[in-house]
Every structure is written in structure tokens, then in C-alpha cells.
Amino acid sequence: MFKVDLSLDHAPVTKALQELEHKHLPFVLALTKTRLAQRVKKGTITVMKQRLDRPTPTTLNSLFVKMATKTKDAQVYFKDSWASGIPADTYLQQAVSGGLRPHKRFEKALIARGIMRSGQYAVPTAPFMNQYGNVSRGTMLKILSGLGAAESAGGYQANATDSDRSKRKGNAHRFFSGDVGGTQGVWERKTMGMGDAVRPVFIFSDSAPRYRTIFPFFKIAGNIVQANYAGEFSAAWAAAIASAKP
Known part of the structure; x- marks a missing residue:
């Protein structure tokens, strides 16, 4: 599971931002985290299609996003239960970190x-x-x-x-x-x-099949967050100001 964790210390604070009501920031950060988590999901699925050997629709649909709130971080995670076979979060661990099946x-x-x-x-x-x-x-x-x-x-x-x-x-x-x-x-x-x-x-x-690391999920997720944080924060801040009561 990858957690998008942002705090007020991460926010690109400017003089104009300091002059605005502090109450907007929790909403802005929650929206930013959710949108970043959605980007992580989309980017991870793209990599899975490229690097996994003929991934099934079930595998590609196993990634979920839990939206952030003002008090909880957004999460990107693989489904932990399955109708049959091995849960997605178990068998995909081998693709993420390698190891024995x-x-x-x-x-x-x-x-x-x-x-x-x-x-x-x-x-x-x-x-x-x-x-x-x-x-x-x-x-x-x-x-x-x-x-x-x-x-x-x-x-x-x-x-x-x-x-x-x-x-x-x-x-x-x-x-x-x-x-x-x-x-x-x-x-x-x-x-x-x-x-x-x-x-x-x-x-x-007599020997377990061994997987090599196919896609480093956490590294990919971290790179996506780093590359898109500033843009998503700005967009979320603009949305908050546009919807704020005068």
C-alpha cells in the first residue's frame, strides 16, 4: 500500500497564502492527496501493462484508491481478498519486490x-x-x-x-x-x-518459482507524487478559493 502523506509543512507557502484563512488548507491538502493518489493508480496500471506478462483484467482492476479526508491520508492499495487463488496484494508483492512464489x-x-x-x-x-x-x-x-x-x-x-x-x-x-x-x-x-x-x-x-522485481511500485508512486505535487496543489488551491464564500 502506498500512502500519500502531505502536511502543512509541505505546502508551498507564499505571502498571499499566509494572508488567506487557514481553514482552506485542510481541504486543499485532502484534495491534492486524492488527486495524486489517482495519478499513482493510473501510472501504476500503465507500468503493469508494460511489464507484467499478459496481465489479466482482474489483475489490472485490483488497484484501488481510498480518498483523503481532512484528517486521513489518501491510499493506493491492491485488493486484499479474491474470489479464488492468491489475493492480489500477495501475488503482486513478488512483482514489486521479487522473491519466491x-x-x-x-x-x-x-x-x-x-x-x-x-x-x-x-x-x-x-x-x-x-x-x-x-x-x-x-x-x-x-x-x-x-x-x-x-x-x-x-x-x-x-x-x-x-x-x-x-x-x-x-x-x-x-x-x-x-x-x-x-x-x-x-x-x-x-x-x-x-x-x-x-x-x-x-x-x-521441487523448487518454488522465483520472481524478479518487475515494477518497483513504491518508487514509481513516489516519482509520480514528486513530479505532480506542485501542479495538483495549485489546482486544488484555486478550486478552494473559487468555491469559498466571500
Whole structure:
């Protein structure tokens, strides 16, 4: 989270400003901080589009601005909760500061079921990745269902069973985990005319994927604030004077 923190000491005080009522300054600073935070968001999204590898619309929409008040600073932050997978503020930390990738919810489900060791990571293969370089949520749910690793919620059990309906969906036959030719992972089984053929969906790796710093969020935000502070303060001051009662 980046906080736009300005105080009266930061204000470019002039003689004319000193002669005006002091009550205008809290409003001016709050408006300035909010507008600067909005600039930080816009500039950060531009950098994300340039430097992240095929960022999803969800990722690009994960940045929020909390407006400043007369007593509170403006904030620019990544959404800290998500419908599925890793929260945006968690997985984007690796892009901001680098480091090892944490386990995703899909991987945690495999580990909890004993399908994958706690020190392993599931690396997707190209045929199953979408235009953003990810495996779709729908495909991952089918895999977890077929492997008996899906979570149940509200009394609904998503795992494949021996029922006729479950057999028709075929996830338990289609997906399996194990060692094929010395490679551990999750595999897709396809029935062919001459028998079954298999191909890997996820390969299990014993080392965590490591991220390099892609965009230094705090440095970018600081540069945006520094470059635009004077202009935004002047505009906010003009707005305050224009709206002030005579």
C-alpha cells in the first residue's frame, strides 16, 4: 500500500497564502492527496501493462484508491481478498519486490490430499494455458474434482463419485496424478482408437518459482507524487478559493 502523506509543512507557502484563512488548507491538502493518489493508480496500471506478462483484467482492476479526508491520508492499495487463488496484494508483492512464489489455492488442495508434497509446486504446461498464461478456473476445478481434492461448501460436494452423473462428466477418468516416464504431475487421459494416451497438465517441481522485481511500485508512486505535487496543489488551491464564500 502506498500512502500519500502531505502536511502543512509541505505546502508551498507564499505571502498571499499566509494572508488567506487557514481553514482552506485542510481541504486543499485532502484534495491534492486524492488527486495524486489517482495519478499513482493510473501510472501504476500503465507500468503493469508494460511489464507484467499478459496481465489479466482482474489483475489490472485490483488497484484501488481510498480518498483523503481532512484528517486521513489518501491510499493506493491492491485488493486484499479474491474470489479464488492468491489475493492480489500477495501475488503482486513478488512483482514489486521479487522473491519466491507462495503456494496457490490449487496447490494447497493437492498437498492437503497428499497428491503433491508440501515442498513441491505445480507448473502448468502450455496446451492448458489461456491467453494470459494461466490455467482456467474451470479446468482446475475439473482436475480437483477428478482427483478427489475439491473442496465442499454449503453441503455441495464437488468431487467425482461413482454416480452415473459423475461418470458421465468423466473427470475421474480424464485426470489422474502420478509418475509417468519419471515425471511427476497431473495428467490428462484421452481415450483413442488404439487405447489411452496421456499428456501432462501440471508438472510437479521441487523448487518454488522465483520472481524478479518487475515494477518497483513504491518508487514509481513516489516519482509520480514528486513530479505532480506542485501542479495538483495549485489546482486544488484555486478550486478552494473559487468555491469559498466571500
